Amino acid sequence: MKVYNPKDWFNLIGYFYKSDYIKKIAPLLVLTALFSWGVAYLELEYLKLSDKSWVKNITIVHSLLGFVLSLILVFRTNTAYDRWWEARKQWGALTNVSRSLAIKLNAMLPPDDKVNRSFYRKAIPLYAETLYNFLRSDYTKFMLDEALHPELNALDDKKHGPNQVASLIFRKTNNLYEQQIITGEQFRMLNDEITAMTGVCGACERIKNTPIPIAYSSFIKIFIIIYTATLPFGYVFSIGYFVTLAVPFIFYVLISIEMIGESIEEPFGRDSDDLPIDKITANIKKHSGELLLP
DSSP: OOOOOTTOHHHHHHHHHHSHHHHHHHHHHHHHHHHHHHHHHIIIIISOOOTTSGGGGHHHHHHHHHHHHHHHHHHHHHHHHHHHHHHHHHHHHHHHHHHHHHHHHHHHSOTTOHHHHHHHHHHHHHHHHHHHHHHTTOOOOOOOOOSSOGGGGOOOTTSOHHHHHHHHHHHHHHHHHHTTSSOHHHHHHHHHHHHHHHHHHHHHHHHHHOOOOHHHHHHHHHHHHHHHHHHHHHHHHHHGGGHHHHHHHHHHHHHHHHHHHHHHTSTTSSSTTSOOHHHHHHHHHHHHHHHTOO
16 A cells, blocks of 8 residues: 555645556547547538437436436445455454454463463464465465474465464463463453454455455446447537547546546555555564563
8 A cells, every 4th residue: 555645636646647547548548539539520520410410419318327327436436445444444453453462461471481472472463464465365385484383384375374373373372271371261361362363354355255246347337438438429519529538538537436446445455555464464563572572
């Protein structure tokens, strides 16, 4: 995710025009301009249609459909942003759960228990790291060079990484209870935090594996294309060859809104609009490590 100043209008405008959006839609804008010019030439110069032609009344249909299209695009962008914001809340919850787990373990474990503190100091951020890679479909095998805790190096990169780490954390916590290092009440407190971590993983998987229905996404694109392609036929009588500029601009606005929705509906990627889960993971590692130092 790109960090920016929302009050800096000039840089924001420049960023948008330098972004990939323009590169992707520039050929479509040129094609739309050529098509609009062709329609204007056909109606004004070749067919020589007058202002009384029934074709002029097509603009009435555009006025009615424009309201419908605006509602559809608003719903589209709101749905995409809800997915983005829900993902951000889940990673915020993971940050809080990781800190809370580290705070409780710091209070429960003896200050001189270097072995168990070392395990949790590495295992808690490892959960976030495996989840981060799992959501980005990067099945990296983690090698921590940790001789003290070889189980952390035994993760199978072909299996569900976050589940493996959560299982190791729970097993270690259960061993602490069996060794009477922590009480039953303390074990239940820690179990709630571990369960919450798994809940975050499930919510993120739901967002990642449930995209916007293809029928809805396809309908919006077809609607935008048909709406834009029919604009020159009616408006050429009122604005003439200016449709060559007006229609591409309308198409640019509509397609840009759709592309923004596409960009933010998948929040776990590596685009500038996606969540900075790599930085969040780094913060979890830093803060939990500070809490569990012996």
